[in-house]
Amino acid sequence: MRYLPLTDTDRSDMLAKIGAPDIDALFADVPEEARLSGPIEGLPMHASEMAVEKHMRRLSKKNLAAADAAFFLGAGAYKHHIPASVDHIIQRGEFLTAYTPYQPEIAQGTLQMLFEFQTQVARLYGCAVANASMYDGSTACWEAVAMAGRVARGKKHKVVLSGALHPHYAEVVRTMAKFTDDEIAGAPPSLTAKPDDDGLIARIDENTSCVVVQYPDILGRLPDLARIAEAAHDKGALLIAVNTEPVALGAIKSPGELGADIVVGEGQSIGVGLQFGGPYLGLFAVRDEKHVRMMPGRLCGETQDAEGKRGFVLTLSTREQHIRREKATSNICTNSGLCALAFNVHMTLLGEEGLRRLAMENHRLACMAADRLAKVPGVKVLNHAFFNEFTILLDGDARSIVRELTKQDILAGVSLGRLFPDIDCLSNGLLVAVTETTTEEDIETLASALEEMLA
Amino acid sequence: MNAPNASGWKPGTPVEGHNAMSGPDTATGNRALMLEEPLLFEIGHIETTGVDLPEPKDGPNRLGGFERNEPIGLPGLSEPETVRHYTRLSRQNYAIDLGLFPLGSCTMKHNPRLNEKIARMPGFGDVHPLQPVDTVRGALEVINELAFWLLDLTGMHGVAMSPKAGAHGELCGILCIRAALEARGDAREVILVPESAHGTNPATAAFAGYKVEDIPATPEGRVDLEALKARLGPDVAGVMITNPNTCGLFEPDMKAISDAVHEAGGFVYCDGANFNAIVGKVRPGDLGVDAMHINLHKTFSTPHGGGGPGSGPVVLSEALSPYGPLPFTARTADGVVHLVEEENADEFEHTKAFGRMTAFHGQMGMFTRALAYMLSHGADGLKQVAEDAVLNANYVLRSLEDVLDAPFGPSGPCMHEALFSDKGFGEGLSTLDLAKAMIDEGYHPMTMYFPLVVHGAMLVEPTETESKAALDQFIMALRSVAERAKAGDETLKTAPHYAPRRRLDETQAARKPVLAWNDPAMA
Numbered sequence: 016m017r018y019l020p021l022t023d024t025d026r027s028d029m030l031a032k033i034g035a036p037d038i039d040a041l042f043a044d045v046p047e048e049a050r051l052s053g054p055i056e057g058l059p060m061h062a063s064e065m066a067v068e069k070h071m072r073r074l075s076k077k078n079l080a081a082a083d084a085a086f087f088l089g090a091g092a093y094k095h096h097i098p099a100s101v102d103h104i105i106q107r108g109e110f111l112t113a114y115t116p117y118q119p120e121i122a123q124g125t126l127q128m129l130f131e132f133q134t135q136v137a138r139l140y141g142c143a144v145a146n147a148s149m150y151d152g153s154t155a156c157w158e159a160v161a162m163a164g165r166v167a168r169g170k171k172h173k174v175v176l177s178g179a180l181h182p183h184y185a186e187v188v189r190t191m192a193k194f195t196d197d198e199i200a201g202a203p204p205s206l207t208a209k210p211d212d213d214g215l216i217a218r219i220d221e222n223t224s225c226v227v228v229q230y231p232d233i234l235g236r237l238p239d240l241a242r243i244a245e246a247a248h249d250k251g252a253l254l255i256a257v258n259t260e261p262v263a264l265g266a267i268k269s270p271g272e273l274g275a276d277i278v279v280g281e282g283q284s285i286g287v288g289l290q291f292g293g294p295y296l297g298l299f300a301v302r303d304e305k306h307v308r309m310m311p312g313r314l315c316g317e318t319q320d321a322e323g324k325r326g327f328v329l330t331l332s333t334r335e336q337h338i339r340r341e342k343a344t345s346n347i348c349t350n351s352g353l354c355a356l357a358f359n360v361h362m363t364l365l366g367e368e369g370l371r372r373l374a375m376e377n378h379r380l381a382c383m384a385a386d387r388l389a390k391v392p393g394v395k396v397l398n399h400a401f402f403n404e405f406t407i408l409l410d411g412d413a414r415s416i417v418r419e420l421t422k423q424d425i426l427a428g429v430s431l432g433r434l435f436p437d438i439d440c441l442s443n444g445l446l447v448a449v450t451e452t453t454t455e456e457d458i459e460t461l462a463s464a465l466e467e468m469l470a
Numbered sequence: 471m472n473a474p475n476a477s478g479w480k481p482g483t484p485v486e487g488h489n490a491m492s493g494p495d496t497a498t499g500n501r502a503l504m505l506e507e508p509l510l511f512e513i514g515h516i517e518t519t520g521v522d523l524p525e526p527k528d529g530p531n532r533l534g535g536f537e538r539n540e541p542i543g544l545p546g547l548s549e550p551e552t553v554r555h556y557t558r559l560s561r562q563n564y565a566i567d568l569g570l571f572p573l574g575s576c577t578m579k580h581n582p583r584l585n586e587k588i589a590r591m592p593g594f595g596d597v598h599p600l601q602p603v604d605t606v607r608g609a610l611e612v613i614n615e616l617a618f619w620l621l622d623l624t625g626m627h628g629v630a631m632s633p634k635a636g637a638h639g640e641l642c643g644i645l646c647i648r649a650a651l652e653a654r655g656d657a658r659e660v661i662l663v664p665e666s667a668h669g670t671n672p673a674t675a676a677f678a679g680y681k682v683e684d685i686p687a688t689p690e691g692r693v694d695l696e697a698l699k700a701r702l703g704p705d706v707a708g709v710m711i712t713n714p715n716t717c718g719l720f721e722p723d724m725k726a727i728s729d730a731v732h733e734a735g736g737f738v739y740c741d742g743a744n745f746n747a748i749v750g751k752v753r754p755g756d757l758g759v760d761a762m763h764i765n766l767h768k769t770f771s772t773p774h775g776g777g778g779p780g781s782g783p784v785v786l787s788e789a790l791s792p793y794g795p796l797p798f799t800a801r802t803a804d805g806v807v808h809l810v811e812e813e814n815a816d817e818f819e820h821t822k823a824f825g826r827m828t829a830f831h832g833q834m835g836m837f838t839r840a841l842a843y844m845l846s847h848g849a850d851g852l853k854q855v856a857e858d859a860v861l862n863a864n865y866v867l868r869s870l871e872d873v874l875d876a877p878f879g880p881s882g883p884c885m886h887e888a889l890f891s892d893k894g895f896g897e898g899l900s901t902l903d904l905a906k907a908m909i910d911e912g913y914h915p916m917t918m919y920f921p922l923v924v925h926g927a928m929l930v931e932p933t934e935t936e937s938k939a940a941l942d943q944f945i946m947a948l949r950s951v952a953e954r955a956k957a958g959d960e961t962l963k964t965a966p967h968y969a970p971r972r973r974l975d976e977t978q979a980a981r982k983p984v985l986a987w988n989d990p991a992m993a
Contacts, residue, residue, distance in 0.1 A: 054849035061848035075593025077608030108567030190825025292599030292830025294779030353775025366546015369519035375526035400534025436813035
């Protein structure tokens with residue numbers, strides 16, 4: 016077997032050294048009746064590299080790859096161009112096959128990268144401190160809610176969710192809250208040109224630990240975070256801002272700048288491929304340093320070595336499970352280290368100038384798409400404002416139209432029916448995302464196909 | 471010209487009388503191939519970019535008045551500078567690709583590159599999670615095929631695929647237990663966890679709203695069955711047991727433990743971090759386990775990536791399966807694989823799900839890699855994986871027990887990990903000192919001070935992907951360092967001497983945390 020270096024001669028020499036008659040003697044603690052005598056039934060035997068590749072390629076061919084379609088899906092996962100050097104760097108064995116940097120003297124590569132990553136995320140979010148990553152945006156969102164509970168010292172039990180929070184994120188929060196004392200005050204999204212900030216603000220009260228608002232929201236709209244922050248702070252609640260498209264922050268103000276206390280989000284857009292939903296990259300930051308010791312997850316900090324040279328270590332680990340056990344701020348251990356590296360490298364390649372250009376190119380193409388689609392009879396653009404994703408309302412059930420369009424290799428967007436299957440009045444809504452990878456031909460293809468279908 | 475071996479020296483042997491690092495200081499601080507690398511923020515510029523994108527035209531936008539007007543502070547580098555920056559950083563890391571990585575409990579085994587290639591096939595790497603299901607049947611088949619392997623290898627009934635890593639899987643399993651208990655109107659408050667458990671176990675139980683109590687251990691490093699039985703009662707929701715345990719030992723009473731817990735109305739959670747020692751040899755389902763997470767990044771070789779991503783699917787017993795979270799996949803009689811989510815859970819008679827743990831469907835990129843690994847090994851190869859992992863660990867144990875104290879060595883063989891203590895070290899020398907000296911010998915240290923039940927614990931997990939020659943070299947190095955520790959060699963206290971950094975001041979890092987770069991010019 017190609018991954019196993021021991022030869023049969025090695026094995027018998029080693030058993031002799033150990034003083035065991037055979038390999039089963041080493042499994043003596045496993046009760047005889049539970050021990051399997053041969054290979055497990057129902058599973059195939061070993062296969063060559065060529066055979067495995069062939070099998071997997073056959074499965075991969077049953078999927079329609081984004082690059083082979085006119086592609087407009089978003090809703091928390093975006094198709095962006097990833098420079099070739101990003102994937103090259105994350106495949107270097109020294110990064111790919113390293114462990115969590117518990118031995119800092121021989122892990123400065125990972126640690127310095129994490130320090131750079133934390134700084135990039137903090138700046139992008141307008142925050143003081145970011146952690147070394149969470150699993151993804153949805154779990155980062157729940158961790159932020161849990162942290163707000165800690166900040167409120169368990170005295171406030173209401174969590175106000177914006178109706179325009181990604182429904183999967185809201186579902187994760189609701190699921191986890193079932194097992195704590197938190198009351199989750201959600202609302203259905205309203206199909207209006209601007210988000211219902213007034214309605215959200217009206218739901219904040221003295222018992223509210225935090226308000227969770229997505230920016231841009233699930234329909235692509237831009238809530239007035241500064242106003243919501245003020246209202247939340249008036250009631251002693253924290254504002255948690257959720258961002259699922261970090262490229263947007265190259266064009267619009269950062270949530271921290273607008274007063275959000277905790278900023279979380281999905282970092283996949285920068286450096287990480289779509290991969291059918293994972294692994295992705297949870298981003299987590301706090302605006303004020305005073306909240307650092309309440310944060311979940313790993314933190315990398317600067318220090319120096321015995322010779323006075325600058326170096327980096329994982330720090331403030333007294334918050335973490337391996338030290339604090341049942342009193343830890345989170346149970347997270349493994350996070351998304353390699354995705355953080357991909358983000359770090361891609362963001363370095365972009366730089367501020369590149370990020371600004373990328374954001375404005377996304378916005379330009381999205382405006383072009385919105386204008387073109389608005390001309391299609393039976394299509395109405397909902398949004399007053401948007402970044403690279405907006406909602407259109409169709410004369411017809413968006414979900415079946417999306418399915419029908421796949422026959423022409425058009426992936427038209429994410430239907431609101433897919434996201435909110437229980438809310439019938441949303442069924443004609445379609446979320447359309449446009450990025451730098453979208454061509455004018457793609458936009459024309461989608462518009463013409465809709466013209467034909469809605470005629 | 472001299473023949474290459476003219477000096478008689480061979481790699482892997484000491485050089486007498488020479489310290490490789492002695493020599494004059496350099497102007498750059500570099501030492502030949504050991505290169506110092508500044509931070510991105512010290513070498514990059516706000517106006518530099520390594521990508522080609524058009525300069526935006528001024529004109530109206532539809533950003534609703536939220537346009538950014540302050541700089542962000544994100545320096546960029548050109549592509550050549552970027553590649554060099556990260557390549558230089560990478561060389562300051564230890565990695566499995568460089569050598570044996572004996573980090574007990576973490577299972578640092580070789581990561582096959584075929585799996586990297588497969589995960590990047592466009593049909594897997596470039597697929598959106600919310601595409602219409604007819605365009606992603608192959609992806610659903612991968613999930614379903616992997617689920618089948620996991621169920622067959624563990625002898626369990628159902629599997630939740632979405633948890634993102636081991637600790638997330640633990641939470642999933644504990645929430646299934648809680649949901650099952652609540653469904654029968656049986657509120658219980660306590661989860662029992664052995665002292666030797668991973669820190670994630672008690673943290674998980676507490677996160678799920680449970681009180682955590684310790685289970686005592688026997689002097690042989692196993693769960694004390696009688697003490698456990700005595701503690702069971704109507705307030706105990708369940709136990710969390712790692713098997714093989716964190717001392718590297720199999721819990722021979724596992725079935726009796728499960729029976730006792732079930733008898734008392736509780737459930738058994740098994741931490742599957744060490745499943746690699748028994749895969750193909752014994753099935754947790756046959757031992758009465760109700761829930762177990764499987765670290766695909768341990769047992770099934772998906773890369774650790776310097777701290778993730780992981781993947782932690784949870785296999786469930788028949789009693790817990792109805793409560794598993796959404797989404798999951800199901801194959802119907804016609805052979806078609808379906809994605810089961812909130813909207814069609816009724817159709818698949820899965821109405822008791824406790825909810826959703828993450829957006830989308832889990833770590834697809836890890837699923838493809840893990841499945842490729844399983845297919846490569848097959849049922850026969852996976853059994854060999856467990857056997858070789860256990861053989862390698864016992865070889866290390868028996869080769870070193872004359873110089874290092876092996877607290878459980880006399881009681882019999884270990885599983886995939888050899889556990890040593892610091893007993894007999896010279897005055898003032900610790901496990902930490904020995905570990906740092908292993909760095910100078912060219913190794914990543916073993917897991918230190920874990921499990922907590924052994925003084926100065928050193929947990930060595932060689933894994934099955936090490937050759938006998940690699941083990942012999944490692945044993946030679948560890949023997950030498952252990953002998954120095956016992957002889958009271960003071961130079962251990964200042965190790966490592968030859969790493970990119972000497973010991974780092976962790977106290978300073980925690981006392982005055984610097985967690986982001988601050989521009990001295992902006993201060």
